[in-house]
Amino acid sequence: MHSFKARFLAVLALVGLAFALSACGGDDAQVATPAGTVSMGDFWFKPADITVAADSEVTVVNDGAVIHNWIVRGAGVGTAELKPGQSIIVSLKGIKPGTYTVYCDQPGHVEAGQIGTLTIT
Secondary structure (H helix, E strand, O other): OHHHHHHHHHHHHHHHHHHHHHOOOOOOOOOOOOOEEEEEEOOEEEOOEEEEOOOOEEEEEEOOOOOEOOEEOOOOEEOOOEOOOOEEEEEOOOOOOEEEEEEOOOOOOOOOOOEEEEEEO
């Protein structure tokens, strides 16, 4: 009986250790911190001109009263339509360094001044 109890306790200890170690696992990849934040409003971007490092991310926030988006012309990158109060992180991974026009493609928003530049270094 003594050996059964000892084996049972050993197995129980191993199971507990396995559970404890499983909580330590995970992805060792670093979580990127956005390089900057762009606020969108009626009808502006703040900042209108932003410079970030290559392969970084930008947080885009709609602080306006209507739907807006942030499109990087010629890069195939941008946000979906964001309702007031919504935000999203935009990955700029793979975009070549340079200066790009950013704009809101909602009807009349560019004409009202919702345009800027993104410079990737």
